[in-house]
Every structure is written in C-alpha cells, then in structure tokens.
Amino acid sequence: MSPLRKVRDWLDERLQWDDLIAPLREKTVPLHRLSYWYFLGGISLFLFVIQVLTGILLLLYYRPGANEAFESVQYIMTRVQFGWLIRSIHSWSANLMIFTVFAHMFSVLFLKAYRKPRELTWVSGVLLLFLVMGFGFSGYLLPWNTLAFFATKVGTEITGQVPIVGKPMMIFLRGGEDVTGATLTRFFGFHVAVLPGIATVLLLLHLLLVQRLGMSIPPKLEVQWTANPAAKREMKFLPNFLLRELMAWYLALGVLGALAAVFPWNLGVKADPFVSAPAGIKPEWYFLFMFQTLKLIPSKVWFIDGEILGVLAFGLVALLWLLLPFLESDQPSHMKRWITGLAVFALAYTVGMSVYGYLAK
C-alpha cells in the first residue's frame, strides 16, 4: 500500500470521510440544453472564495480611519509588491460576483428551480443576494475617496427616508448624523466581520440545501422525463460535473486576472467632506436601476414624497421577491405563467434602467 493511501485510510477510519461524501457520489446533474446555467452558482461561490482570500490579504495593509484609509490603499497600490494586483482582483471579483449572482438568480427564476421543495434554497439565495449588495455598498466606502464618500452619503440618506425606522437606521449606519470617519469604522466592521459571518452561515445553509435536494429539472422537461424515463439524461456530479465546474472556475480566474492586470482599479481622489460633489456622480452599476428609478419619480406623488414612495416600493418588491416561491405554489397554471411574465419584466426593467442610468446625464 502506498504511503498516501495509508494516510488516507488512517484519516478515513477517524473521520468517516467516505460516508460523508457518499451522497455526493450518488448525486447526478440533469443533462439538457440549459445545463450550462447550473454553473453560475458554483462560479459565484468561487468568486466569493477569491473575495475572502484577497480580502484577508488587503487587511494586512489596510487601515480604517478617515486620516489613514485613503493613504493605506494608496500604499497598497504603489508601494506593496503586487498590491495593485491584489486590490484590483478584489474589486473586479466583487463586480463579477455581483453579476454572476444576479445571473444565477434570473436563471433559477426562468428555470423555475425555486418550486417546492426548494423554497428555502430560494429564500437563502435572495438573502445572499442582498448581503452581496451590502458587501458592495460597505466595501465601496473603504478607500475613502470622493466618489465613495458621496455614494455613501446618498445611499444612507435614502435609508433615512423610510418612515419611522429610517432616521434611527441612518444614524446607526453612519455612526452619527453625518458621514464621517465614524461611518468608515462602522462600514469596515460590517464589511470584514458582520457580513462575512452572516454570509458564511447562509452560504452553508444554501449549499446544504442544494446538496440535499439535488439539481432542479425544468418543469417541461420533468414532465417529459416522467412520462418517458428512457429519455432521461444525466451526468454524475463526482467527478464529471465537478471537473467541468473546475474548468469554469479556471476560466473565471483567467478573465479575472486579465481584467485586473489590464484595467487596474482606480483609487480616485481622497474624500473631503467640504468640497462639492463632482458632476455626473453615480452609484456602482448594480445600484443604478434603483438610483435611476428614484431620479424619475416626481418629488410629490399625490400627497406622498416621491423619495419615500420609491424606497417603500423597492422595499415591498424586495419582500415579494424573497417570498416568490410561496406566491406561486397552489396557483393554477395560468397564474404561474403570469409569474414568468413578471420575471421577464423584472429582468427587462433592471437591465433597461441600468443602461438608462448609465447613459443619462
């Protein structure tokens, strides 16, 4: 017996590793023309791991605080060897991750993978989507540059519009009435401790559910395969699908490395609370659809403030989105089509408003 094999067996006797991965050996992935969409969740997971690793590396040099944050990022970008690469990968990977998470969500929506019994997988996934946006929002402030400063000012101000709870929430987020160094300290804490903690728990739950329930088969195909089991085609998860997934990760890493190397992330100008906001200031692209919507709502709608209306509407949509699987179950089939229509509208609206927001002066 080879020494490697001996070590493996020794560990297996103690950890019972084989039993643990036994379900994975039996797991299969349905094969059809839309199977490629199954990769998106894995790619998002991979990018999350990249975020954790590069985030830890950035923590070695980053200093939170209004007087040091910008300088420390500048130091990382200019003095630390390969610091520009690590930070650029962190920023690019964050953006790619938000993109793949959105794409993952819409693919699940269109393939109707949220149906019973996968409602909780959907709920945990939507919560993770919100968390990822929270990561983006809190991380954006950390370099303490002008754009980040005003984005945070506006973003937290919008939170303040919510009736009753808004104002205390805004003060909690900002660590005071205004965006100051206190806000930076808080956002740093959220970004590196609070959010990662919650995200890890939710992610484990999400993955556990995916493993327990297996891959969802699109409804039409499910009907066909149930009627004619001989037509059913599937692939073993271990090793066939996993190896393909690894190839996708490798590809994602290539794209990431190329983007980071060719387009290193900008640092901008150090934030100064006593200068005017620069013209054409906009939030990150993943908040643009909300930003643009708020811009288009008139200042007064009937007797309600436009801003408040917009914020409440987005809150309501977020809640409905979270509970989507429960709205669909027990509905007649024409109602289910209506929900697919809603999904198409949501995608069109998000993309359309984002492009509009990007192009608008």
Next chain:
Amino acid sequence: MTVDQLSQPEPTRRRVIGFFLGGGLLASLASFIYPVLRYLVPPAVADLGGDEIVAAKLTELKLNSGKIFRFGNRPGLLIRTASGEYRAMSATCTHLSCTVQYRDDLRQVWCACHNGKYDLNGRNISGPPPRPLEGFEVQVRGDEIFVRRRREA
C-alpha cells in the same frame, strides 16, 4: 516502431496528456502563489532622519540622568553622567529588543523586561543581554547635542 509500442499506445498518450495538464496546473498555481508571497513581504521603511540628529538641548539634561531620543526609526539613549560627560547609544536591548533606560540609582543602563544591565559605555555586564549596545558619537555644537552613528573603521 516495435510491436511492443504498438500494442500499448493508450498509456503513453494518457501520460503525455497528464504531464501537460498537471504541468500546466502547477505552473498556474505557481503564478498565483508567487505574487501573494511577494505581497506578504512588507516594503522596506525608509530610514528617516539620516545619519545625524539633534538628541537634546544642552540645558535639557541634569547631571546623572538619561533621555530617550528618536534616531531614525529606532530609539536612542543619551546619558549625562555624574561627572557631566555625554554618552549616546542605541536604546534597543540586545536581548529581546525592549527599550532600555538609565537608572540614576545604579548609574547603569537597565532593561526592565529581563533585568539586563549595561555600563555607561553600553557594555553588557549583567543579566541576559548577549551583546553590548551600539554606541553613537556625541558632539556638542552651540547649545545642541548632536548624535551620529560611528563611522565604520
């Protein structure tokens, strides 16, 4: 080509593919690890202040007393002995790098961390320190006391 090679084409091909695949993966792994290792090494901090600094004003030190001053990025110790002479040396203990101090009761340089003692020339005389403290040159110009590193002989 021999009969032997013809009868076993698959394992050879598999080994070649395995070699390229494994080699490629190893190479890319190395290309990820190399920047990270370089990143982990902190950039050298510039030694501020140069070779010579003003450690104190002439009126600052009483007889039989000492003062810690900043010499570049490290602390130095300036002593005015009971006889009025000035001595300067590194204040970093040669044992485990604590900052030493002048003890007027002992008339010695003393390290609080592990009770190491040095004489007024910085020689280690008692306790764990393995080497003497690095001595500096002292010059009095006008009303200022200048300290500089000793030139290598």
